[in-house]
Amino acid sequence: MNTLQQSTPARLHHLQIVTGQPETMVDFYQRMLDLRIVEVHADSTVLAGPARAMVIGRSDGGIEPHYGYAVADASALEALKRQLSGRDLPYRTIEDPMFAPGAIVITDPQGRRLAFGVAAQACDYAGPPARLQHTVFQTTDLDNIVRFYVEKVGFAISDEVVDADGVVMVVFMRSDDEHHTLAFFRGSNNEWDHHCYETSEWNDIRDWGDRFAAAEVPIFFGPGRHGPGNNLFFMVTDPDGNRLEFSAELGRVAADTLPGVWPQSERTLNSWGRAWIRS
Template sequence: MTTLQTSTPLRLHHLHLRSSAPQVLAAFYEDLFELRPATAPDGLLALAGGERAVVIHSGQAGEAGTLAMAAYAARSAEELAALRARLGDIVQDAGAAGEVFFRSGAFTVTDPQGRRLLFGVPRTRREPDSMAARLQHTVFQTTDLAAVVDFYVNRIGFTISDEVVADDGAVATCFLRSDDEHHSLAFFQGSNNVWDHHCYETTCWNDIRDWADRFARVRRGIFFGPGRHGPGNNLFFMVTDPDGNRVELSAELEQVGADKTPGVWPHEEYTLNSWGRGWIRT
C-alpha cells in the first residue's frame, strides 16, 4: 500500500484559523510565538517565524476557535505533483489563501465531514527560532471515527501509529503519521465535530520549562500537564490562546519506522498522562 511516509512525506507547516477578533489573536502569536506580519490577500492576516506560521481569517461572531485549513508541506514540487496525481478527483484548487506560504500549485482536499487540508511546497526555507517550537501536529474530535480514519488512511495515505481502545473494544482515538514522526494528525471519537488542539514540538525538557515560564510572564496558566503521553511518549503541557484554541508544547515525540505495527492502548487516564491526571474528552 502506498503511504505518505514511504512515498511523499509531509509535515504540518501552518494553520488557517478563523477568528472574530483577528487582531487580538495575532497579537498573542506575535508576542508569545515571535511571529511577524507577512503579506496576505485582503481579509487575511498572515504571521510567520522560523518554523511556525499562521493565517488568520476574519470571521463572524461564533467562529473563534475553528480551523479553516491545516497546511501540510511536501519536500519538493515533484513529490507534490505525485501526491496530486494519486489523489485525483478529490483535489480542489487552493486559491489565493492557499498560496500565502506555499508556491503556486498548492491544492486542498476535503474530508467526509468537511475538514480541509492544504498541501503545497513552501516558498522559503525555514530557519531555527530563538526558542525552538516547530508546528508539528493537530487533533480533531469526530462523531464518526471509523469513516474519518478510513479516508485519511486509505485515500490520503496517512499511517496509523497507535490506537486507544475502550473497554467495549471500540477505537476511541487514532494517531496518524505522514512521515517518521509518531503523529502529525489525530482524531478521537466524540459527540461533536470540532477542532481539539494544535502542537509545537520543542527539543528537550528544558525547552518545555522555558515555554512554561514564557506563558507565566503573561499570566496564561497551564490547564493540562505537564506530563508524558503514552502514545508518542512525548512530554507536554497545554495552554489556550485568546480565542480558546488549545495550544500544546511537546518534546521527545517518538520516531516511527514505516514497518511498525500499530500500538494498542487502553482508554484510561494513564494513557493520556503517565505522570498523573488525564484529560478525557467526551
Template sequence: MTTLQSTTPLQLHHLHLHSESPGQLAEFYRNLFELDAVSAPDGIYGLTGGERAIVIHPGASGELAMAAYAARTREELSLLRERLSDVARDGGIGSEVFFEPGAFSVTDPQGRRLLFGVPRTRRRPDRMAARLQHTVFQTTDLATIVDFYVNRVGFAISDEVVADDGSITTCFLRSDDEHHTLAFFQGSNNVWDHHCYETGSWNDIRDWGDRFAKVRRGIFFGPGRHGPGNNLFFMITDPDGNRVELSAELEHVRAEQSPGVWPHEEHTLNSWGRGWIRT
C-alpha cells in the first residue's frame, strides 16, 4: 500500500481556527506562544513563530476550519495531488498565508478539511521549543473516517485502542516517522478534540507549565504519560475553550512496523493516573 510516510511525508504545519472573538484568540497565541503577525486577507489573522503557526478566521468558536500539512518539496506535493486528483480541491481563502501557490485541500466524509502545501519559508528554532505536531478529532463513525485517511489519503495506523467487545475506540495515524500527526476518537459528536505542540524534553514541559501558571491558566489534564506514543503531556484550554496539549518524547515508528493494540482503559490514556475517556 502507498503511504505518505514512504512516498510523500507530511508534517502538520499550521491550523486554521474559527473564532467568534478572533482578535482575543490571536492575542492569546501571540503572547503565550510568542508569535508574530504576518500579512493575511482582510478579517483573518495570520501568526507565526519558528515551528508553530496559526490562521484565525471569524466564525463559530471551537471549530477547526483546516489542518494544514506541509510537503517537503513541490515535486512531492505534485505527486500527492496527482494521486488525490479525484478529491483534491482549491485551498480556499487563507491557504497562501503560509503556503506557496498550488496548495490544495481534501474533505473527508464528515466534512473535515486538510490542506496540503509547501511552506513559503523554512522553519527556525523557537526560543521556547514547542513545534506544532498533531491534531485530534472525535467522530461518530470511526471506521469510515479511518478508511478514508488510510486507504485514500495514505496515513498509516500506528496504534489502535480496542474496547472489551473488540470495537476500535481510538486510532492514531502517522504521515511521517512520528507516531501520529492525526488521530480520531469514537465519540457521540463530530468535533475537534485538541491540538498538540511537541517540545524537546521534560524540562520544556515544566517550563511551559510555569509559563501558563504565570497567567493563571491552569492544567486540566495531566501531567502524565500516554500509552500510545509514550509521550509526556499536559493540557490547557485557550480563551475559546480549545484544548491545547504540550508533549515531549513522542515515539518514532518505522514504515514497516505493525499497528499496536491497547485496551480501552484509563491506564492507556495516562499511565501516571487519571485518564480522560471520551464518550
C-alpha cells in the first residue's frame, strides 16, 4: 500500500482549536509565537506567522477542532482523495481559511478530525524559526487508532515504544520524510497531548527558552533529547493548559525503513534524564 510519504507527502500546516477564553489565547499566541491576526469572524480568529498558523474558535461558537495537513498542490490533493476512496474512508469537503477551496476533512473512530488541503498562501512572516511540525494525542484504543491511520489514511510507523509485557504504548507516525508528524500514547483519556514547533538548531531552543522565561511561562518538561526521533526539546503550556513543544534536529526516515522498537522507560522519552510518563 502506498503511504502518504510515498505518494502524497503531507506536512502539519495549522491547527484549529476551540477555547472558552479566545481573547486570552489569541493574545498569548500573538505575543509568544509572533502570530498575526489575518481574519476575524464571529466565532473564530485566524492567525498566521512564520511557518505556523492557527484558527482559534470560541467553544460556544459551533466550530470543531481539526488539524490541518497541507499537500503540495491540487493534483496531490486529488490523488489523496482517490486513495481514501479506494480504502473506503469517507471524507467531506470543508471550508478552511488556511486552505484553498477543495480541502477535505476525515474523522477517526474516536472523533478526531484531520483536514487535508493546499495551503492558501505562503506563511512568509518574519520571526524566529519554529515551524509547526507535529501533533500528538493520548488514546484509550491505541491499537485500533493506529490501524486506522496506517491502513486507511496512509501514515507510516517510524517507531514504537513497548512496555515490559510487550504491549505497544506509543506509536510515532510520519506523513513525509520527517520522523513523525503524528503520534499516539496509550492512556486513560482521549485527549490532545501536545503540538510541536521545529526550530533550526540548539541555539534556537535556547532563545525560545529565554523568551518564555522572560514572560514567566515555566518549562514543565525538558530540556532534553527524545530517543525516537532523536530531537532536542522542551515543553511549556498555553493559558488553556495545551502543551507546546519546541524541538530541533528531528530525524528523517526513508520510506523503506522498518519501524524501530524502543523500551518504555524514562531514557527513551528523555535520554538526558527524567521524563513525563503518560498514564
